[in-house]
Amino acid sequence: MRALWILPGCAMLLAVTSAHAEIAAHERKSGAEFMSPQTQAMQADDASNPGMLAVLDGEAAWNEKAGAANKACADCHGAAEQSMKGVSARYPAFNAATSQPIDVAGQVNQCRTGRQQAQPLRAESRELLALTTYIGLQSRGMSVAPPDDERLTPFRERGKALFNQRLGQLNFSCAHCHEDNWGRKLGSAPIPQAHANAYPIYRLEWQDVGSLQRRLRNCMSGVRAAPYSYGSIEFIELELFLAERARGMAVETPGVRP
Amino acid sequence: MARALINVPAKAKKGEIIEIKTMLSHPMETGFRPAADGKLVPRNIIKRFVCTYDGEAVFSADLFPAISANPFLSFTLVATNSGVITFSWTDDNGQTQVQTAKIEVA
Numbered sequence: 001m002r003a004l005w006i007l008p009g010c011a012m013l014l015a016v017t018s019a020h021a022e023i024a025a026h027e028r029k030s031g032a033e034f035m036s037p038q039t040q041a042m043q044a045d046d047a048s049n050p051g052m053l054a055v056l057d058g059e060a061a062w063n064e065k066a067g068a069a070n071k072a073c074a075d076c077h078g079a080a081e082q083s084m085k086g087v088s089a090r091y092p093a094f095n096a097a098t099s100q101p102i103d104v105a106g107q108v109n110q111c112r113t114g115r116q117q118a119q120p121l122r123a124e125s126r127e128l129l130a131l132t133t134y135i136g137l138q139s140r141g142m143s144v145a146p147p148d149d150e151r152l153t154p155f156r157e158r159g160k161a162l163f164n165q166r167l168g169q170l171n172f173s174c175a176h177c178h179e180d181n182w183g184r185k186l187g188s189a190p191i192p193q194a195h196a197n198a199y200p201i202y203r204l205e206w207q208d209v210g211s212l213q214r215r216l217r218n219c220m221s222g223v224r225a226a227p228y229s230y231g232s233i234e235f236i237e238l239e240l241f242l243a244e245r246a247r248g249m250a251v252e253t254p255g256v257r258p
Numbered sequence: 259m260a261r262a263l264i265n266v267p268a269k270a271k272k273g274e275i276i277e278i279k280t281m282l283s284h285p286m287e288t289g290f291r292p293a294a295d296g297k298l299v300p301r302n303i304i305k306r307f308v309c310t311y312d313g314e315a316v317f318s319a320d321l322f323p324a325i326s327a328n329p330f331l332s333f334t335l336v337a338t339n340s341g342v343i344t345f346s347w348t349d350d351n352g353q354t355q356v357q358t359a360k361i362e363v364a
Contacts, residue, residue, distance in 0.1 A: 045279075046263075047263055047265035047279040047281070048281065048330055048332075050281060050327075050330070052263055052281075053261045053263060053281065053283040056261040056263070056283075057261060057283075204326075207285075207286075207326060207327035207328075208327065
């Protein structure tokens with residue numbers, strides 16, 4: 001009689017563990033907390049954070065006139081310290097013109113083609129990363145605050161589905177590592193919780209600054225999946241979900257990561 | 259002109275030990291890395307860094323291919339008198355970048 005009671009209990013347990021455990025608010029940790037003290041110190045001091053070199057480039061690009069309109073970002077937006085404060089903390093946002101969400105890099109390029117009448121900057125190019133890092137810095141210390149825009153909801157839901165979607169020859173989803181096994185090791189490296197609150201980051205492995213999409217592409221090739229292309233809607237949807245997942249965490253841009 | 263981050267205290271007391279931090283934006287291409295076409299990317303690293311304080315060399319360093327991109331160098335000086343601290347980086351292409359910082363010693 002007793003055995004009969006135990007069996008349904010086991011089935012329940014299996015059903016519960018097969019869904020990914022979402023990280024509770026009090027357990028959320030920035031990727032910085034998983035780094036060595038040396039790497040944390042590198043990020044904390046602007047004199048030793050190599051991401052600040054991209055910030056200097058970005059500041060110059062902000063004030064540089066471009067395109068047929070011969071306008072700089074500063075000609076419309078003024079000082080980035082005021083006009084760009086909080087922008088990276090709330091992006092991706094809904095773009096009414098295309099009826100799609102857009103991230104900061106996409107917005108920069110839309111300004112370039114629309115307002116400056118210049119060529120869009122190549123994804124992951126030095127110029128584009130410099131601008132997005134400089135814009136990101138203006139939100140440093142603020143809370144990640146994605147907009148409560150209902151038009152974003154279906155995209156965010158698809159992002160969540162992608163996060164939980166098994167991919168590649170290794171057949172892992174993002175959640176398998178970053179929700180079920182964070183804090184443990186993959187090889188010698190700690191598995192962080194995959195919060196996107198420090199991008200663009202200076203990654204020591206890259207020896208350069210890179211975007212969240214570059215990092216996501218790394219993980220995708222890690223599980224032997226064909227990465228989505230830069231700027232694809234899948235990436236924007238994932239970015240939307242990750243922003244919601246990191247709501248309330250402090251922006252660290254430019255982060256340093258190993 | 260590559261970007262440089264230089265951290266020199268604006269003011270110091272005479273005889274005080276001050277910490278200088280420098281970082282130069284540079285790829286530090288090792289010469290061992292193949293490009294997409296399979297050919298090696300030619301070596302281009304910072305070979306020599308010199309810091310002078312009022313014209314006198316007070317710190318210098320030889321750099322090698324194992325040093326990371328955007329090399330960060332930190333060292334200490336004794337603040338002796340008000341003046342200009344000059345930093346210069348020379349790379350494999352023979353290009354030298356010079357930056358200066360002023361310090362006031364009281």
